[in-house]
Amino acid sequence: MQLIYELSTPGRRGVKLPASDVPAAAALPADLLRNETAALAEISELDLVRHFTNLSRRNFSVDTNFYPLGSCTMKYNAKVLENAAGLFAPIHPMTALLPGGGEFCQGTLGMLYDLGQLLADITGMDEVTTQPLAGAHGEMTGIMLIAAYHRAKGNRKKYVVVPDSSHGTNPASAAMVGYEIITVPSAPYGDMDIELFKKAMNGEVAAVMMTCPNTLGLFNPHIQEISDIAHSHDALMYYDGANLNAIMGKVKPGDVGFDVIHVNLHKTFGTPHGGGGPGSGPVGVKKALIPFLPQPRIVMDDDGLFQVETANPLSIGRTASFFGNFGVMVKAYAYIVMLGREGLIQASEQAVLNANYIKEKLKAWYEVPYDMTCMHECVFSASRQLAHGVHAIDIAKYLIDRGYHPPTVYFPLNVKEAIMIEPTETESKATMDAFIQVMIEAAQTAESNPQALHDAPLTMPVGRLDETKAAREQNVCCAG
Amino acid sequence: MQLIYELSTPGRRGVKLPASDVPAAAALPADLLRNETAALAEISELDLVRHFTNLSRRNFSVDTNFYPLGSCTMKYNAKVLENAAGLFAPIHPMTALLPGGGEFCQGTLGMLYDLGQLLADITGMDEVTTQPLAGAHGEMTGIMLIAAYHRAKGNRKKYVVVPDSSHGTNPASAAMVGYEIITVPSAPYGDMDIELFKKAMNGEVAAVMMTCPNTLGLFNPHIQEISDIAHSHDALMYYDGANLNAIMGKVKPGDVGFDVIHVNLHKTFGTPHGGGGPGSGPVGVKKALIPFLPQPRIVMDDDGLFQVETANPLSIGRTASFFGNFGVMVKAYAYIVMLGREGLIQASEQAVLNANYIKEKLKAWYEVPYDMTCMHECVFSASRQLAHGVHAIDIAKYLIDRGYHPPTVYFPLNVKEAIMIEPTETESKATMDAFIQVMIEAAQTAESNPQALHDAPLTMPVGRLDETKAAREQNVCCAG
Amino acid sequence: MTDRHYCPHTLDEQKEMLADIGVSSIEELFAPIPPELRAKTFNIPPGMSEFETFARMQSIVAENSNDMLNFIGGGFYDHVIPAVVDHLSGRAEFYTAYTPYQPECSQGTLQALFEYQTAICRLTGLDVSNASLYDGATACAEAAMMALRVTGRNKIVVDGCVSPFSRQVLRTYLLNLNVAVIEVAPLDGMLNRAGLAEVLDDSVAAVLVQNPNFFGSVDDFSPIADQTHGAGALLIASVYPISLGLLKSPGEMGVDICVGDGQSLGNPLSFGGPSFGFIAAKKALIRNIPGRIIGETIDKQGRRGYVLTLQAREQHIKRHKATSNICSNQGLCALRGLIFLSSVGREGLAELANLNRDKAEYAKEQLAKIPGVTVLRSAPTFNEFTIFLPRPANEIVTGMLKLGIAAGVPLGDYYEDSANALVVTVTEKRTRKEIDLLAKELEVALCN
Amino acid sequence: MTDRHYCPHTLDEQKEMLADIGVSSIEELFAPIPPELRAKTFNIPPGMSEFETFARMQSIVAENSNDMLNFIGGGFYDHVIPAVVDHLSGRAEFYTAYTPYQPECSQGTLQALFEYQTAICRLTGLDVSNASLYDGATACAEAAMMALRVTGRNKIVVDGCVSPFSRQVLRTYLLNLNVAVIEVAPLDGMLNRAGLAEVLDDSVAAVLVQNPNFFGSVDDFSPIADQTHGAGALLIASVYPISLGLLKSPGEMGVDICVGDGQSLGNPLSFGGPSFGFIAAKKALIRNIPGRIIGETIDKQGRRGYVLTLQAREQHIKRHKATSNICSNQGLCALRGLIFLSSVGREGLAELANLNRDKAEYAKEQLAKIPGVTVLRSAPTFNEFTIFLPRPANEIVTGMLKLGIAAGVPLGDYYEDSANALVVTVTEKRTRKEIDLLAKELEVALCN
């Protein structure tokens, strides 16, 4: 398809602007003006609509394809949630920050407060800030809170411990807060080696970041012990909530010793991912960390009115412009309210059921590096296929030709040729059975005709793209 | 793709219904109850969404493809119109029919009234009813009005005259009102032969139905003479407004002797066609026919309030349940208000420009049976291609493979192998140039490789379908 | 020509095009129109931006009472609409397509309409359905005309309990056709069986009934079907599709042609439209059905696909001999109906129907408690029922509108001697609290 | 397990699946979780249908003042949003996709984001852009961290006229990094050039400015760019993208990194989010840009396509050595930004910017007429300007809120000695009538 700039014609417009009802102002001094107008698209409304509509058709998506992208919880996003978010479009965030403005935002402030309460209950935490704008932002916020906690005690400490199976954002977030990273390898049981962990721990460790169930989809049986050890070094336990979808109503991270948690509303709580975002990464903390929560913080006063706290000197400050990705939170709130207690428990149960079902059905065909009951996702290795020269990526591309979005591949890093499948609870058995069949065909084709897998995909607008060329040429902006 | 019923599993649901807050009623007597529940789909919300989203992707549409379907005016449908229509969703039509209810519907009643006024100005008529639900419904309503007019004068008469190039709805609508049809052949200048017309006319002719510009896209130079002749026999002139897009602000049918007109809001006035409908076919009439207009009729009282007239004994009565396809009219009204005087004139001008451009660019390749300046559409014949065994339908199917919705083919009936192209005013030159190029390639392929055209389309989910089998087997409902 | 967002050509492009055509101005292209015929005036106001247009539309909306508490039906019903309906029918490929004349690039619409036809057949218990008609009232008229064609007779008998709007449309349609329309006056809000027997003879093409009828009464028309067939006529039933979650289907009753309005199936009230009419019939009648029909078939490779079929019935082929003049129908509304029915689903529709009846029965009993109010109890009802007030209903309804309550449809406007009768509709959207409010306010109104 | 609309399995299917897995209950699948760790309580209220949920959300909306007349900005602006933005960003294939890790089946998102990057480059006059950051404030912080990496220095100088929210976020981000943040106090609502000169030395990694600034003042930072570069530091400018329809671009000024919030580009106010942050920079800095970047390339057949590129900067490859921890960004909001910019278009953005300025200038003059009110005129302004009231602005603003007017943002909360200062924002959406109303009501308020 042509780029929108290639469709442009000078002087064309996509929309007519409102007429002016005021006099034209005197011109600005020339040195404040741009030399020429920015070369944005110049295209009719129809051509614009056709362009983006046809672009959209070049995507796989949950609404069109099974999308078992591991670690991403690509569950169905209920349409009513989209409608609900639209209701709040006209409300300006500054209103709540004006003197006396909170009174006019009791609905929005109250919803954020309630959402915090609901998430606190789900995670077993004492208070939740909804300000962080994505999972990684939540991680960073959480580690900042931990730093503030330690600093208040006189030593912000130096290290953050992560298992080697951790998501890249964990070490990256801790590094953004100035910590050095200690990576602990996994044990044969698929999670952080507890002995190595013990060795790694010391008084300068500020936090241990865990994903639980971890990125292999396994629930760490030593989790309580790990948090006990961490706490014995006055290190705080950080819970990466990306995999919360496995355990709602089953375990509360706060009960297991975690002190800080972020949740990914765009994973567990049914908000769509938008082809990259927006997400939302609320952070829950135990009581000891509440004083450090970001500002503005929403509190309920004695009259049951919601107030905005902005001047707490202990707070780490602001982590984002206003109250977080509010529209995303509307959806997550409505999702929780709609599913309710039983619905959330059922979501986790069925997510786990589906992952185990796929694991069982495919383990005759694909290596399962850690073969035990998994939680909401299962991780295979294409190691058997590798014997025929077929890589995980080849299987992924084959799946595209068959109409499936590929699972996550090459993550977690501690599994060779990883294929990480997260079906989520919203998929039907028929969909999974068809997918399983195609995965089996992929394994068979790997043996019978590996070249066919190397050649895939053939049915898309483009085949495999030359990534080296892209990185070398750095053509990231349309010239002209 | 599977049928939705093939995706069903007993007991599954697509949506949860509201909980009941009242006691369950005593059961109805058994003889009033159905034996078993209707075997509707039983499918999860995700599977439902995926099914219909993927179904939608199997359509060409204005938003995805150039759609020069002659006689259908497939112009771009501005998105703001869709939003506007949504605003009126909760208003019950019965409210306006309750005693004292009109007071609570001044907005909707007033909008219908205003729309009538605007359409009356555009068409040169004295009053417009917005009740008819599509073009053909408007035709039928219009002919009923004509019958009522003649009946009031003592003789409803017997015949309706139509040219052979007329749309099938014209004779069909007149027949629905009990008239016999006199079809007048076209003359070499592409419109109804005036001499034959004169011969056909007599005192028992109730109406002459014309499309102007006609279905060949030609403006009939004899139109005034025709209406004079018709009127001299006390026959009324009916204007099929399907082609109004050519002449807004240029000619008013009412000025040219037409007594009754329907307009297709879903063609000229920018409302989408919905894959079949809903349309809307308001009917405008000259003063003499006002007493017969359908009920309920919206009138403005002396205080400027809008009232609903329901008991006019001269009226032909109701032609539809309520006030017509109101939501469609919201869009058409907003369209007229938005484009305004200049915008409507420009729409007609550019529609005519585009049709002539395509005609000129293609006439070296395709036969133009009536080669003169056309209005908003141009009609070719595939007669040259027929020499190579290639029919209009083959060219149509080739266009599908190239990403274009085909023009109308085999209509009008008085052109052999007709290819009727209506680009509309909203298409850019670049789109038309690309289309012209592909049409030329079709003509070239017709000579060089006719089989390639017979084989088309190859890129769609299905190739040419066996229509005989469909008609023979009459499989119109999924079994089981 | 300052805006180029709808009409995209720049002046340069336009010049180029005119040159290619060989004319020097757009005006020249209008030369075929004799100058004396040209419009002398064109009084449309100047245009505005989409933002100003939308604001104008919002201000029009604001001139209505948009939060009326609805206890009115009369053919249009205030039902829930699952969010998926808007989202999916809002797919541009559905709503910006035309009628699927070219099947290969229209399989989306075609398959959906085939599924729609299937849903209508299953719901009504009949064999064949078309792909929609305009609305419920015109569907009654089309069904009657179908019966006239099939039987070659020229009389239509109509139960007076059929919606007055449908009966009016029927009369309008048949006015010019030398057809007698005979109405059987209601008896206690039900079909007067004796009255029917009196007029049913071998000149009758069809009998038209409605279930539930305009009074809200639910009936079993099985005996009527036998009686009608005995006279060689067809039985046409107009039905409220939501009620078919619960009520005996037209197919089970022996109905020949079933029609109805599809508004309640996922289409908003929207001041009366667009909705859609449905029509379903016994298989033998298929060639007489009006409008588009989708049929299943295969391509050369044996792949299943869908096409417009039996087009020889239609106006674009048969012209004045067609089964109807209908061309554009209400396809997108029918699609909404399909999505609605598929979302609510098999068990859901039964649940929904029961919910409606439960609410209405609750309301019936609350209103029955009001001194002076009596309930028409000649027949069971679904979600509408008739009550009799001690005073003219018009007066009461007008008064309650001012309180924001549309309390019901007074029957006096449609039936003689019914000035005090009121038809009250209660859908699943009405809460117990709202019903209690209706009862309270009605009681107050009657005390004044 | 009564509902099967989100979790679709029927009990039969579930049984079958459990059997295939080889367990007898779902509970067994949770065996890996030690019993003593299991949740003891779970106090989420029972669920409800989507209809009840939507009604709940509507009631929450109703607890806000939804028709406040906005003269407030402070980073978020009440601009028109063409209808196409919602419709196109509402395409399910866009909004229900994940980050485009698999390029072949994600060309829609990838090409759109490439076009977005292009729009941002052209708007800012810089060479490279990423595919979005979280918001404008975090983009400031990311840009500062980028400058720290590039220069290896450890001091950031910030113009005090930069939005206090951005400055607060910057401080929060840098708090743990051994970096000094030095603020240059504003002078007459503008960058204090002398103050800057005082602190600008070779330990400074970057200078952060904002245009228009929090007071509304518009500046030409070209000399500051030279000065900053002279000290070996980078100049970071935070900009309001709508203003770039008119104002000198960061590229023209010599800015090295340009950031901003994209809310004004087609994203609703939505109580503060989601919007998106943008970041653009000179080509040489590309490897230090945080977040996703889309690059153009070809496939084996030479067909053009788009991929995530330079991923070695990112956390999933580089982990703690990445240029940022950002993973999910605000892609859909960036897409909205692209659609907005493409719809408004080249000339349109200039027109829109002028319209904003015209309205604001009109408002400025109306407010200037109010006795006791003075306007800060130290610099030209765009669509925000500062006025001084004869009384504390907080008090007046609180009072006017009760009239439904958000009259402006009082500066006293953010700057010392500014209790009487008020920043008033006027976008193209405010009509002359509304502006006149503001003036009238402010005058009345000041008289009381």
Ligand SMILES: Cc1ncc(COP(=O)(O)O)c(C=O)c1O
């Ligand atoms: C395990 C894990 N942690 C953290 C993240 C980061 O979340 P986000 O993309 O919302 O920043 C992800 C996202 O993929 C993840 O899978």
Ligand SMILES: Cc1ncc(COP(=O)(O)O)c(C=O)c1O
């Ligand atoms: C010339 C002409 N007349 C009448 C009609 C019928 O209009 P409708 O489909 O709205 O009933 C059409 C529709 O295609 C048409 O092209």
